């Protein structure tokens with residue numbers, strides 16, 4: 001675990017505003033995460049977990065602990081009809097989508113280039129180009145900040161809605177997401193119902209083609225990507 005004091009948060013959030021925090025820690029494991037929340041030194045300090053900082057803006061000094069989620073790793077299990085991807089929360093979402101498409105785990109391509117971490121994806125049920133995380137999310141693993149137990153929430157238990165989930169309500173500030181499970185069909189079906197994807201030729205369509213198309217569209221729309 002790396003610990004820093006009086007850190008400029010400019011490089012830790014997309015807006016790049018220069019604001020400082022009292023303490024910044026980078027956590028590489030669940031045990032490190034637990035030790036941050038159980039530390040007697042930081043007991044009374046507010047804490048905020050950051051993924052890639054693409055949905056947060058610091059407007060003033062943060063007199064607390066910024067916890068940078070660096071829980072990394074991905075693994076794949078197979079069942080008869082599906083691939084089951086277990087993704088640790090600190091994985092970069094755009095890199096994950098690219099890796100999945102390249103390795104034959106199709107079904108994430110519509111969500112290409114959405115900035116952020118895998119762990120933050122369920123919070124607002126990220127979505128784009130006719131698809132949302134809830135369509136492929138099998139479970140979300142969380143660390144409970146009261147009991148320090150790990151719990152697995154099913155898709156239904158996450159109460160996903162439009163850019164919404166239980167993590168913005170009943171579980172707000174009560175948990176840290178440590179991993180997500182994605183269920184992808186082996187028998188992939190292209191999702192091109194969204195307007196700007198309709199032009200792709202249905203006869204020669206592949207996951208790679210949708211991925212490329214979505215990346216091109218997003219790069220045009222957001223110059224920072």
Ligand SMILES: Cc1cc2nc3c(=O)[nH]c(=O)nc-3n(C[C@H](O)[C@H](O)[C@H](O)COP(=O)(O)OP(=O)(O)OC[C@H]3O[C@@H](n4cnc5c(N)ncnc54)[C@H](O)[C@@H]3O)c2cc1C
Nearest residue numbers: 050051052053054055056115116117119120126127176177
């Ligand atoms: C240019 C641009 C384009 C975007 N396009 C889209 C889009 O098309 N669709 C869409 O849905 N969103 C979009 N977003 C929003 C953003 O991509 C998502 O909100 C993303 O999920 C944020 O991930 P992050 O890791 O950067 O979260 P952060 O900004 O690091 O954190 C956001 C919030 O989640 C909390 N959090 C982060 N990680 C965890 C964790 N592991 N456990 C508990 N809480 C946590 C943080 O405390 C904070 O409150 C866009 C953002 C930008 C800047």
